[in-house]
Amino acid sequence: MKGNEASSTQRTGSVSIRSVAERAGVSIATVSRVLNTPDKVSATTADRVRAAIQDLEYRPNLFAKGLLTKRSRVIGVSLPDIHGEFYSELMFKLDERACELGYHLLVSSNAHRVNSGPENGFALDLVDGLIVMITERSGVELDLDGINRIDHPVVVIGIDEPGLDVETIVVDNVAGARKAVEHLVQATTPDRCYFVGAHRGNIDSESRLGAFCDVLKAHGHEPRADQIARREFSFDWGWDWAQSMLDEGKLEDTAVFAANDEIAIGIANAARDRGVEIPEQLRIVGFDDSQLCSLVRPKLSSVRMPVKEIGFAAIEAIIRRIEEPESAPRHARLAASFIPRQSSASPEEH
Amino acid sequence: MKGNEASSTQRTGSVSIRSVAERAGVSIATVSRVLNTPDKVSATTADRVRAAIQDLEYRPNLFAKGLLTKRSRVIGVSLPDIHGEFYSELMFKLDERACELGYHLLVSSNAHRVNSGPENGFALDLVDGLIVMITERSGVELDLDGINRIDHPVVVIGIDEPGLDVETIVVDNVAGARKAVEHLVQATTPDRCYFVGAHRGNIDSESRLGAFCDVLKAHGHEPRADQIARREFSFDWGWDWAQSMLDEGKLEDTAVFAANDEIAIGIANAARDRGVEIPEQLRIVGFDDSQLCSLVRPKLSSVRMPVKEIGFAAIEAIIRRIEEPESAPRHARLAASFIPRQSSASPEEH
DNA sequence: CTGAAAGCGCTTACAG
């Protein structure tokens, strides 16, 4: 019966399927069936077993279970060393959806762990599948091989190469970025537009730059080298870049497309501290549409990354791969939309 | 030999300790020893076994291993539904330290999962120990019981109650908050100081409020009800609060201690949008010392949460509990330091 | 230093 004192005070750790079987007066096979295939057990027996399970606070040993079923209901998540909002939002969405579907998340933010060789006892062998986010092109040749060789279902976020024989989810940076740059070019001539991004190896930054160049060319302007600056996704980089532009007297009456919101805000702060008015003398658009955009003044125009959609899609995808390994890998492309705000308003809107 | 074609193309999933033993011409016991207790194996045998392991890309089945050793080198992390920077910084630090020590992280942001009963196949049974972060007092009575009954080593972050027989790590909110309020009271009389925080159930918010009240009392002023406002940790709440204060003409010439940076920035933005100068007419201090503090203008004074220290300490603690279960649980208290910036500068500093 | 054997706690055909 419930509430048995002897059983409720003992540590649950020592309760095995055997103890449950004894208490319920059945075999361990029947206990297992009650847990896994209750249809194959008579209702009365099942009730008796369930009562025993409750009394003893029995929980199956997942190692033993995994040894047989080769399933843990754990999904591995490998993230690059990204920072802040995007990362935490993605994690929450991944966790939320995984939880709803009865899975758990094993997380590692060290991208290098993914491709680590067999030699280091990698706990990812415990997972049923792997979600890998990639943001850097460096060493991707190696990675492609490494990813294809992972002996688990894999979903890759951030890159979709022909060589990748796994499920992929990418964001259509280009379309979103195009809209942003078109917006800038409408009120600022292409020769006075600037791109400030991360380093060359960053996939997102480079594709946003590609869109920037495309639009300028479409408007009859071949981008000059000095219209393109690269370093990193940081507030400080935006600040430094703006300072040197200000020192050269080149920042006024320009428009800047920054590869993320932090860079954009660094630029905006430097400009304001030196008396350059936004958007009157300098129009700015960021990328990511982070919460920052609405916190700063003037509010920052940006391109919205569909973070929650990525998280949702990634979980759906990996679980499909896990539960239907024979299905063909799909390749999803999510849209990024331009969100105009005060920081890039054109003269007539001021 | 290395590079054997047949073996390098086969799926590693099917390679068991048996295949390695056969290839190396030894028993499976010896293979196991090479992996776990190499001292007990002769050097030449060990080399032969290692070669076989490499050739076959053998990786031990962690379920089988866990079944025997009852260890997975996975640490469970249960976080409340916190947002943004604090969360991601904490996660990164946890992961970094765990990685260095050869552990992995199983993460869940749903606090309710921790106390979930035995009935739902909780993957946390795979973990060696659990780091639980608690921020809400509601239902803690239940939780204390639940936490004490978890049959794994546990480290609790955020609360340190007599009833908790586990390792705890807390931040000394009070000392940090005191310094912040003392700073405000030096240039603004206590009757014109306000506290804007989260809801009553939030542990951090309430302890910061406690410090606020203490300091006011120490300066001979009993806080009025209207000096204390509670709702949530959000930009919008700060904004709304400031709007109603402005509507009543009460915001000017006051000082505000906000329970986090977001609230503080909401207040600052509302004030600025209505022409109230900071810090001349309104002095503000936030809490957390997030990156936002340096991004906004004027820069926001804040109290620094030792996030990295918390993460580091939590991993150290849980691993100590795991590896030395008999050692007495410790109770750590980390300091929070006041970081003055422009937003709360007193008149003589302007 | 090495191997044969027992056993960790489960699941799952196979009989009944």
Add this chain to the structure above:
DNA sequence: CTGAAAGCGCTTACAG
């Protein structure tokens, strides 16, 4: 519907 038995892939005394 139920049970006895085999076996998942390891580790670890126990002999030698």
